[in-house]
Amino acid sequence: MEILVCVKRVPDTSENEIEINAEGNDIERDDLVYSINEPDNYAVEEALRMVERAGGIVTVATVGGEDDEEVLRREMAMGAKQAALLSDESFDGSDARGIATVLKGFVQKGKYDLVLTGVQAEDGGAQVGGMLAAMLDYPFASLVTGIEALDGRKLKITREIEGGNKEIYEIDLPCVLSIQTGINEPRYVGMRGIRQVASVPISALGAADLGVEDGAVGAAAARVKRLDYFVPPAGKGAEMLSGGRAEIIDRLIELLKARGGLQ
């Protein structure tokens, strides 16, 4: 089985407080810790488990620039055998549709049985996988929390729906699946593992290599554009308890008692 996993490097929200810059046109990026988008990492792990069972190889690809190579390297340390950086000035400013267009070009250069993405990027909208599937005319399923290979180029998949319920589908290959967190426990990657793949070549492909036409991607083609960032309104806003910890605890206990929170 040949599996492509599309990944993205994002600011790690478990490590950072996201703040807006002075101009309000971006988040403050200077001291951010970046990492692989969490659901993408689960997708890579799932792909690796599938090829460990059935044979084949896992390829990882990302659309971006030089800085994004580090996430490809990390996923190669996990076990992905090939990596591709899809990079071109003309891709800058692409919306989700533009990114899906670039990925479509890459998928069509290979012979993938299965394409995986993470369910959603931290700074995204759970959209590229579904768009890519529609562009390729492949079947698609989102929020996938289980994959089982069946005979005859088919998979049995589990989708997460509301209230902890699950939907089970059978889906034909090739297809695109967006993977939800929790589907597996991604293996640990240490610095040593990353060093071991430090010199493995990563192919770099631009618009011409991918057959991406001028005007199909980039800022000019983007139908959706972020104008600014702003701090969300406070809503009802919490009553913030301040003072020493002991003082706060006594006040909290009063509040809990008043609402039947201590029995």
Next chain:
Amino acid sequence: MPRIFACIEHKAGVADDSAAELAAAAKRIDAAQVPVAVVAGWGPGLDAVCEALRPAYSEIWRIADRALAHPDAEPLRKALASVLPRGSIVLVPHAHFGVDLSPGLSIKLDAAFVSDVLQIEGAEGAWLKVVRQEFGGQVSAHVRCDISSGAVINIRPGAFRPLESANAAGRVVDQSARIGDLTVRRRYLETVASETGGVDISKEPVLVSIGRGIQAQENVAIAEELAAAMGGAVSCSRPVVDAKWLDKSRQVGSSGCTVKPRVYLACGISGSFQHLVGIKGNPLVVAINKNPKAPIFRAADVGIVDDILEFLPALTDRIREQ
């Protein structure tokens, strides 16, 4: 202004709450028109759903087909691509169904797509200005969308208040003959209901709920001790289940359990929308988080900025003393 359509989710003959919310969202795009509802399904409940939508929608496009008996995005996308006029604006609830349906639908309709919209500021010429959130709700963003070739817009459930009065007396128009072949390469097999673990958190009056801030499995005991001292139970947000530190049956949120306690202690939980929608019944929500900018403080009644690994044991000790 293009015509506005709303994809209606329904179950057992009843339209989802989002049906009224989409009608309200449509008004924010174009106050001058009453939108069209699209209701797809199969079986006896379908007509009841169409009938119930008549006050809020100018027309109700009924699509009946055996392939749509279960709400399955793959055949529905095909049906919609055949039925909807090019250039339309299509509103879809941003839930598990809309996430499956919409991105691909936008490609099939050659329309723009905007995901998970919380607010609509209005249209100006070819541009529609909306509000989204990024980074788990830590920041909001104004986004503009070119609607000149149509748009598919996923609307966050609960974000739009239904219109107070609606008397459109819409007519039901059957479109079933226009949908074409719905054969797809994904087949629905079954729905598996969630399992309740030993503790049913939906029935607990006091919940000590933990998130990523608990940091390690061995720290879960800190929350269990506090819950025991308070006479409640431990629940959690998604990352704790993903890490396998607690069972799925303990998860609060859209993909987990809906809870309605008297008191909800959100400990080290950032407060994503998907988590917050699982907390119902207007409990006292106390948020304890070391990040003063965590979105949970916008939703909580009481906020405490502290490290839960130190604060929770101190609170447990004090409760035991009393």
